[in-house]
Amino acid sequence: MEVSSEYAVQMHGILKKFGAFTALDHVDLDVKRQTVHAILGENGAGKTTLMNILYGLYQADEGGVFINGEEAQITSPTEAIRRGIGMVHQHFMLVENFTVTENIILGDEVCGAAGVLDMKKAREEVLAISQEYGFDVDPDARIEDISVGMQQRVEILKALYRGAEILILDEPTAVLTPPEIEKLIEIMHDLTSKGKTIIIITHKLKEILESADECSIIRRGVYMGKVDVKESNETDLASRMVGRNVNLKVEKTKAHPGEVLLSIRRLTVADERGIDQVRELDLDVRSGEIVGLAGIDGNGQQELVDAICSLIKVKAGRIMVGGHEVQNTTPRNVFEHAVATIPSDRHRWGLVLPMMVEENTVLERHGEDLFGKGIMLDYDKLHEYTHTLVERFDIRPSGCEQERMSGLSGGNQQKAIIARQVSYVPDILIAFQPTRGLDVGAIEFVHKTLIAERDRGAAILLISYELDEVMDVSDTIDVIYHGKIVGSFEQGTVDEKELGLLMAGGGSQ
Amino acid sequence: MNAVIKFLKKPIASSLLAILVGFIVAAVVLAVAGYDPIGSFAALFQGALGKPKYIANVIIKATPILLTGVGVAFAFQTGLFNIGAEGQYIAATILSSIVGITLDLPAVLEIPLVILAGVAGGAALGAFIGFLKARFGIHEVITSIMTNWIMLYLCNFVVMSDAFHKPNSTSALPIHSSGYITILHEWKTTDAAVDALAGVPWLREALLKTDLNAGFIIAVLVAVAESILLARTKLGYELRAVGYNKDAALFAGIPVNRSIVLCMLISGAVCGLAGALNITGIAPHTITLLAAQEGYGFNGLSVAFIAGCSCVGCIPASLLFSGLIYGGMSVQQVMGAPSDIINIMIGTIVFFIALPAVTRRIAEWLERRQEAKAAAGDAALPGKEA
Numbered sequence: 095m096e097v098s099s100e101y102a103v104q105m106h107g108i109l110k111k112f113g114a115f116t117a118l119d120h121v122d123l124d125v126k127r128q129t130v131h132a133i134l135g136e137n138g139a140g141k142t143t144l145m146n147i148l149y150g151l152y153q154a155d156e157g158g159v160f161i162n163g164e165e166a167q168i169t170s171p172t173e174a175i176r177r178g179i180g181m182v183h184q185h186f187m188l189v190e191n192f193t194v195t196e197n198i199i200l201g202d203e204v205c206g207a208a209g210v211l212d213m214k215k216a217r218e219e220v221l222a223i224s225q226e227y228g229f230d231v232d233p234d235a236r237i238e239d240i241s242v243g244m245q246q247r248v249e250i251l252k253a254l255y256r257g258a259e260i261l262i263l264d265e266p267t268a269v270l271t272p273p274e275i276e277k278l279i280e281i282m283h284d285l286t287s288k289g290k291t292i293i294i295i296t297h298k299l300k301e302i303l304e305s306a307d308e309c310s311i312i313r314r315g316v317y318m319g320k321v322d323v324k325e326s327n328e329t330d331l332a333s334r335m336v337g338r339n340v341n342l343k344v345e346k347t348k349a350h351p352g353e354v355l356l357s358i359r360r361l362t363v364a365d366e367r368g369i370d371q372v373r374e375l376d377l378d379v380r381s382g383e384i385v386g387l388a389g390i391d392g393n394g395q396q397e398l399v400d401a402i403c404s405l406i407k408v409k410a411g412r413i414m415v416g417g418h419e420v421q422n423t424t425p426r427n428v429f430e431h432a433v434a435t436i437p438s439d440r441h442r443w444g445l446v447l448p449m450m451v452e453e454n455t456v457l458e459r460h461g462e463d464l465f466g467k468g469i470m471l472d473y474d475k476l477h478e479y480t481h482t483l484v485e486r487f488d489i490r491p492s493g494c495e496q497e498r499m500s501g502l503s504g505g506n507q508q509k510a511i512i513a514r515q516v517s518y519v520p521d522i523l524i525a526f527q528p529t530r531g532l533d534v535g536a537i538e539f540v541h542k543t544l545i546a547e548r549d550r551g552a553a554i555l556l557i558s559y560e561l562d563e564v565m566d567v568s569d570t571i572d573v574i575y576h577g578k579i580v581g582s583f584e585q586g587t588v589d590e591k592e593l594g595l596l597m598a599g600g601g602s603q
Numbered sequence: 604m605n606a607v608i609k610f611l612k613k614p615i616a617s618s619l620l621a622i623l624v625g626f627i628v629a630a631v632v633l634a635v636a637g638y639d640p641i642g643s644f645a646a647l648f649q650g651a652l653g654k655p656k657y658i659a660n661v662i663i664k665a666t667p668i669l670l671t672g673v674g675v676a677f678a679f680q681t682g683l684f685n686i687g688a689e690g691q692y693i694a695a696t697i698l699s700s701i702v703g704i705t706l707d708l709p710a711v712l713e714i715p716l717v718i719l720a721g722v723a724g725g726a727a728l729g730a731f732i733g734f735l736k737a738r739f740g741i742h743e744v745i746t747s748i749m750t751n752w753i754m755l756y757l758c759n760f761v762v763m764s765d766a767f768h769k770p771n772s773t774s775a776l777p778i779h780s781s782g783y784i785t786i787l788h789e790w791k792t793t794d795a796a797v798d799a800l801a802g803v804p805w806l807r808e809a810l811l812k813t814d815l816n817a818g819f820i821i822a823v824l825v826a827v828a829e830s831i832l833l834a835r836t837k838l839g840y841e842l843r844a845v846g847y848n849k850d851a852a853l854f855a856g857i858p859v860n861r862s863i864v865l866c867m868l869i870s871g872a873v874c875g876l877a878g879a880l881n882i883t884g885i886a887p888h889t890i891t892l893l894a895a896q897e898g899y900g901f902n903g904l905s906v907a908f909i910a911g912c913s914c915v916g917c918i919p920a921s922l923l924f925s926g927l928i929y930g931g932m933s934v935q936q937v938m939g940a941p942s943d944i945i946n947i948m949i950g951t952i953v954f955f956i957a958l959p960a961v962t963r964r965i966a967e968w969l970e971r972r973q974e975a976k977a978a979a980g981d982a983a984l985p986g987k988e989a
């Protein structure tokens with residue numbers, strides 16, 4: 095493709111190696127001005143790496159970058175910002191106890207004559223940009239007090255404040271609720287109509303169809319061309335990305351539930367501030383069934399999971415696992431009652447990033463004789479064991495057993511956790527946002543795995559903020575609102591509208 | 604070239620590079636101050652390695668800082684900053700002295716008891732710091748610094764107490780000589796020994812003129828054991844997991860609080876061993892009044908950092924450190940240059956250790972240059988054919 099000023103960003107023949115591993119193999123990217131351009135690819139395909147190169151965080155080994163038709167040597171984020179490039183990372187980088195304004199001007203402070211910080215002027219500037227793009231954020235609110243969606247808008251504001259004309263968004267919707275996603279898409283369209291160019295990475299095909307003009311596809315570090323989004327659909331995008339036909343519909347047989355394995359009675363749990371988040375909740379999960387908990391973030395899901403895992407104390411009520419009460423014990427005790435949990439925040443609860451992959455796959459059970467007699471840990475055994483998991487769960491790159499966990503892409507880290515928890519052959523599997531950040535191929539795999547676990551006889555509690563996921567995978571759908579179950583349905587007997595209403599508190603109670 | 608690149612990517616490269624930079628900076632400072640750098644370095648090496656006696660002394664002085672270094676490195680690898688090595692060292696010297704003064708048993712009992720008392724003292728103090736962190740969330744650096752001072756004054760209190768004070772001196776009574784671990788302590792002063800050693804002058808010098816003792820061998824074994832503990836055992840695995848990510852470890856059912864206490868206990872025990880070996884191995888074999896902290900713990904910090912926080916790495920690092928300090932005294936005697944120059948050198952080394960990124964950069968730069976050359980070579984080939 096010719097280099098031309100019609101394009102805001104052109105990256106040609108980008109090669110990037112990490113040691114012997116080629117993450118990007120001569121990848122091209124051509125982004126027209128004033129468009130929304132999506133990048134689609136499986137977990138570990140190299141999307142984030144490509145954007146990190148554009149933002150100056152990594153240097154390409156080969157290839158050229160052109161901004162508005164001019165060759166650019168972007169050697170640092172400072173240089174990228176100077177050229178009008180802004181990036182919002184998947185993990186926000188905000189100072190929790192600073193105000194919105196303070197966060198936005200951090201590193202680019204407005205100073206008066208004597209080098210004194212001019213907060214008033216800064217505040218006005220922030221307010222002006224916020225109003226221009228209809229962000230409606232409160233410049234004086236503290237970050238810790240505002241919602242995740244709002245925090246993300248602050249990140250975008252921060253980039254705009256620094257004069258960004260080209261905005262990179264890396265998986266911006268992974269943590270948002272459906273209304274917040276709608277709002278974000280609206281903002282994106284507004285930004286392009288005002289002259290900005292947006293590059294968005296997302297695994298949600300629906301969002302690409304709704305927001306993007308064009309979509310470039312990368313498969314295992316190789317550029318597979320770009321498609322005009324108007325002429326594409328979900329199945330088409332998915333199969334181009336994976337290189338085979340992906341079944342977007344979850345296929346499963348009828349459940350054959352057995353005895354109740356997890357039984358929760360009148361459970362009340364308070365958060366750290368002492369406010370009740372789970373209120374007299376009752377819930378049963380039987381062997382051989384998947385119970386999906388539908389609900390909007392912040393309705394007690396986190397506290398419920400923490401209480402089941404014995405990470406926090408319950409105020410009242412019982413959690414029974416196979417007939418034994420396990421509330422207010424220890425995580426170890428719960429695990430020994432054959433409960434395995436896939437946590438929602440993989441970096442915080444799920445993984446020890448600086449340790450090797452093979453050390454991470456045995457976090458709960460390294461003490462067993464299987465991994466060494468007595469006090470010694472047998473690394474040969476770990477290696478062998480992890481190798482089978484890597485193969486079985488297609489964790490990439492293959493042969494990553496002795497890499498640090500931090501070197502794996504987000505999606506593959508998630509696969510490693512799922513592999514670990516399923517390998518425990520649990521009686522009860524708690525899956526909290528198990529497909530967060532996963533590509534469609536991997537999501538298909540996780541769903542199949544959950545169903546296979548169900549068919550093996552496990553009791554599965556699926557908690558997800560994605561309504562589609564809950565509706566597709568669960569045999570029974572429970573709706574949680576304000577820490578209480580406000581509705582319970584068999585799969586197929588309820589539609590999205592009714593569930594949405596209940597989730598928003600519009601129940602008959 | 605490939606070997607060079609590979610080498611530069613290893614952690615040890617940054618240590619060696621830092622040492623080199625340390626020498627260069629010291630040379631510049633010496634030259635600016637009007638001293639001959641070459642002559643000074645010659646005096647330094649002469650002073651550290653010139654005679655068997657010097658070498659013996661370097662080893663003797665390396666023993667305690669090797670152990671405190673291992674203690675600090677061990678804690679560091681599990682996410683804790685044990686700046687309390689100094690206090691744990693002092694606690695050990697106090698307990699070792701008290702036990703050694705009070706008990707008078709045959710050597711086979713006296714030596715283990717005296718050493719165990721010290722180790723237990725260091726371990727208890729370390730565990731206390733760990734407990735405060737695990738139970739109340741008080742940062743270990745704060746409690747460590749406080750316990751350092753508490754131990755210093757406790758030491759002075761014990762020295763001056765009637766039960767242990769040696770009259771007309773600034774020290775406590777020495778421990779009973781059955782607790783000494785000086786090599787061939789009894790024998791080497793006898794006539795038979797003088798005769799036997801007459802034929803081997805280097806051994807005679809090392810034995811008779813110094814307190815050469817078994818401590819260094821013990822310390823090396825401990826360093827190796829700690830390395831294995833961390834890298835190859837289930838306990839070490841748990842400690843590292845807790846150190847890197849407490850939340851994930853907790854979630855996985857690893858008892859996090861117990862791990863923190865245990866880690867500080869082990870670290871404190873190793874620092875305590877340093878103190879115990881100094882009491883049993885080196886004259887005056889007891890505690891003395893301390894005007895300020897002796898620095899065994901703080902030098903351990905430097906050793907641990909020079910070693911890149913590897914327990915085994917502390918072995919060469921402690922020898923280097925002690926060689927510089929001991930040999931540095933000769934720089935003053937021979938060249939008249941202030942021995943502070945050695946402190947500048949050590950400071951520089953520790954400072955540059957903190958920049959491992961530098962060596963990695965050099966490796967990457969070499970790699971790129973090599974690839975560019977290869978590409979240029981390919982391009983040149985068809986030209987040749989034409």
Ligand SMILES: Nc1ncnc2c1ncn2[C@@H]1O[C@H](COP(=O)(O)OP(=O)(O)OP(=O)(O)O)[C@@H](O)[C@H]1O
Nearest residue numbers: 112117137138139140141142143501502503504505
């Ligand atoms: N710093 C690094 N060191 C070693 N390997 C890395 C590093 N960063 C990325 N990789 C590897 O490069 C590949 C691409 O990673 P990248 O994070 O770009 O993937 P991605 O497309 O963003 O995936 P995901 O959708 O899962 O976030 C992965 O295989 C990853 O393991």
Ligand SMILES: [Mg+2]
Nearest residue numbers: 141142503504
């Ligand atoms: Mg990514």
